[in-house]
Amino acid sequence: MQEVLPNNSDNTNFREISIFDSIICELESSLSILSGKVQSHRPNPSIKINDEYLLSEEEKLLVSRLMRINHVGEICAQALYRGQAFACKDKNIKDLFISASIEEIDHLVWCRQRIRELDGRTSILGPFWYISSFLLGLIASFYGSSVNLGFMSETEKQVEAHLEKHLNLIPHFDSKSRSILLQMQEDEIHHKEVADNAGADDLSYFSKISMKIMSKFMTKLTYWL
Ligand SMILES: [Fe+2]
Ligand SMILES: [Fe+2]
Numbered sequence: 272m273q274e275v276l277p278n279n280s281d282n283t284n285f286r287e288i289s290i291f292d293s294i295i296c297e298l299e300s301s302l303s304i305l306s307g308k309v310q311s312h313r314p315n316p317s318i319k320i321n322d323e324y325l326l327s328e329e330e331k332l333l334v335s336r337l338m339r340i341n342h343v344g345e346i347c348a349q350a351l352y353r354g355q356a357f358a359c360k361d362k363n364i365k366d367l368f369i370s371a372s373i374e375e376i377d378h379l380v381w382c383r384q385r386i387r388e389l390d391g392r393t394s395i396l397g398p399f400w401y402i403s404s405f406l407l408g409l410i411a412s413f414y415g416s417s418v419n420l421g422f423m424s425e426t427e428k429q430v431e432a433h434l435e436k437h438l439n440l441i442p443h444f445d446s447k448s449r450s451i452l453l454q455m456q457e458d459e460i461h462h463k464e465v466a467d468n469a470g471a472d473d474l475s476y477f478s479k480i481s482m483k484i485m486s487k488f489m490t491k492l493t494y495w496l
Contacts, residue, residue, distance in 0.1 A: 297357065297405075300353065301350070301405070304346060304349050304350075304376075304401065305346070305397050305398055305401060307383055309376050309379065309380060310376075310380065311377040311379075311380035311381060312373070312374075312376065315380070315451065316450040316454040317381070317385065317446070317447035317450045320446050320447050322444075322445070322446060322447055326442065326445060330445070331389045331390060331391070333441075334389055334391075334441050334442070334448050335385075335386050335391025335392075336494050336495075337437050337440060337448075337494075338382050338386045338391065339386060339391060339393060339493055339494070341378075341434070341437065341452070341455070342382035342386060342393055342394070343393075343396070343489065343493045344430060344433070344486075344489075345375055345378045345382055346379065346394075346397050346400050346401050346404070347400050347401075347404040348371075348375040349372050349375055349379065349401070349404075350400070350401040350405040350408065351404045351426065352368045352375065352408060352423070353372055353405060353408065354405035354406065354407065354408020354409040354411075355368045355408040355409070355412045355419050355422070356368035356412075357405075357409055357412065358409055358412040358413065359419060360416075361416050363469075364419065364420065367420075367466075368419075371462050371465065377458075378451075378455045378458065381451045381454075382451065385448055385451055388447070395496055396492065396493065400493075408422075417471065417472040418472050418474070420466045420469050420472070421466075421471040421473060422478075423462070423471065424463050424466040424467050424471040425474050425478070425479055425482060426482070427459045427460070427462045427463035427466065429482060429486060430459045431456055431459045431460055433486065434452050434455055434456040438456070
């Protein structure tokens with residue numbers, strides 16, 4: 272590994288990052304993500320929109336539940352990409368996963384902010400989704416870079432299609448939620464292109480179907496919990 276950590280106060284000696292350092296970094300990162308302590312890098316696309324139409328209580332409940340699903344999706348994206356990066360041997364591919372996960376932080380923060388505006392709540396199952404997605408990413412990384420990237424490409428493709436569904440479900444006058452989902456959709460398309468250009472493999476039919484079943488399970492459960 273090329274990364275180094277200072278091991279004394281004057282920074283004159285350095286040591287390589289050990290597996291224990293990496294695990295501690297991952298724990299710290301997961302706690303920041305799950306506790307909502309992370310900050311977005313770009314402004315929330317809905318910030319300048321003044322909704323003149325007030326959503327009814329039923330509409331607010333529906334949209335907050337949909338945004339909760341999207342928030343969990345972003346928790347999964349964080350965990351997945353960090354898991355994929357964790358055991359990735361190729362430095363360039365590893366950096367690609369890390370930068371994708373950093374961009375996904377914006378989505379995570381925007382969804383959380385919108386949920387709060389709608390007086391909704393985030394999922395109580397966040398830690399469960401984070402751990403399962405991290406393990407899934409870790410497993411994908413053992414199949415080599417092209418499969419690892421193929422997993423990212425397929426994930427982004429399915430997320431983009433899922434966002435399209437939500438854009439059709441939320442009230443058309445909810446411009447705030449729409450602006451967030453539209454920017455997320457644009458970013459997910461870009462992430463897919465990045466993975467494809469880096470050499471993503473097309474995953475097997477079985478893998479794609481399994482991913483769809485898992486995401487369906489997640490969306491159904493998160494709608495209520
Ligand atoms: Fe995202
Ligand atoms: Fe993405």
